[in-house]
Amino acid sequence: MMKEFIQNMPKAELQVHIEGTLEPELLFELAKRNKVELPYATLEDAKKAMPYQNLPSFLVSYYANLKVLLTEQDFYDLTLAYLEKAASQNIRHTEISFDAQAHLNRGISLSTVMVGMHRAMQDAEQKCKISSGLILCFMRDLSEDDAQKVLLEALEFKDWIMAIGLDSSEMNNPPEKFKNVFDRAREYGFLTVAAAGEVGPAEYIWQAIDVLHVSRIDYGIHCVEDPDLMSRLVMKKIPISVCPVSNVKLGIIKSMQKHPLKKMLEEGLCVTINSDDPAYFHAYLNENFLAAQAGLSFHKDEIYEMARNAFLSSFLDNDKKEKYLLELDHYYNQ
Ligand SMILES: [Zn+2]
Secondary structure, three states: OHHHHHHHOOEEEEEEEHHHHOOHHHHHHHHHHOOOOOOOOOHHHHHHOOOOOOHHHHHHHHHHHHHHOOOHHHHHHHHHHHHHHHHHOOEEEEEEEEEHHHHHOOOOOHHHHHHHHHHHHHHHHHHHOOEEEEEEEEEOOOOHHHHHHHHHHHHHHHHHOOEEEEEOOOOOOOHHHHHHHHHHHHHOOOEEEEEEOOOOOHHHHHHHHHOOOOOEEEEOHHHHHOHHHHHHHHHOOOOEEEOHHHHHHOOOOOOHHHOOHHHHHHOOOOEEEOOEOHHHHOOOHHHHHHHHHHHHOOOHHHHHHHHHHHHHHOOOOHHHHHHHHHHHHHHHHO
16 A cells, blocks of 8 residues: 555655666676676676675775776666666656766766766656756765866766766765865856765764755755754755665664654655665665655655655756646645
8 A cells, every 4th residue: 555655656866876776787788798897707696795784895896886887878778777767666857966087087088978878868758758867976085176177077068967966985075175166066057965964974964054055965864963953954944865775774774763764854854765876775766765664654644745855855947846746746635
């Protein structure tokens, strides 16, 4: 009953990394196509290597697997596979993050990455009726100078980029490290988001809003330790894209029963549910909703509220938001 309600509900996704949608099957197909050697002998070995204990060990294999992505067609295939899957889960709109530097630093050009993804997004809009946008994320373990270089390159593709973000390894890489490049991005007219408070402290969330002036926070779960921060997030209506299964699978939260998502919603925060890296955590958006519901006993009205928050917090224009919200409201009221 709840399962059906979640599956059929029109949804939006705001935090999903295209690199984290690389399923083992496609990984092997691309490795073969591009004659790239993998550290796994078989598909089964790759699947077995995929559950992770913590964020650092996860990130190591995550970035190692990217070496199979070489051509525009590879980025097209990766993006189309995610969008088809998303559409099959009744996701109507998705804002896809990507790590430009993870590809540029391997000698892949930004245009190879962007054109491949953009073409898949256009085809998916036609074929599967799913809208999408791209969030170019700076990798926070790299320098601000490196981020500045990428920002300049990205200007050529400004019309294809919905926002600038900040992701990867949070510890010891506070948001304030990227103050200048985020100032610059906003001057160029980019919207901005930043991951903060996933493993880092509440202080990093303060920095993301006060120093980087972001429109949205990714993860944000450590805000519950700071009541002043909670009231600020509520007052300023700053949306938080939460990834419940990712947090539990990476051992950041001990079990779904202990996840702060319920408290965040009850305290009036604009929270949304997202899949983060669905191929690695074996959970796309529906599975995230289902796991959160099972662990935290969400009622239908709360599930609906979080789905509504996602459309409201998206970077779509008001007409498109309105259209999707009407569809969601109609579904809920039926
Ligand atoms: Zn993420």
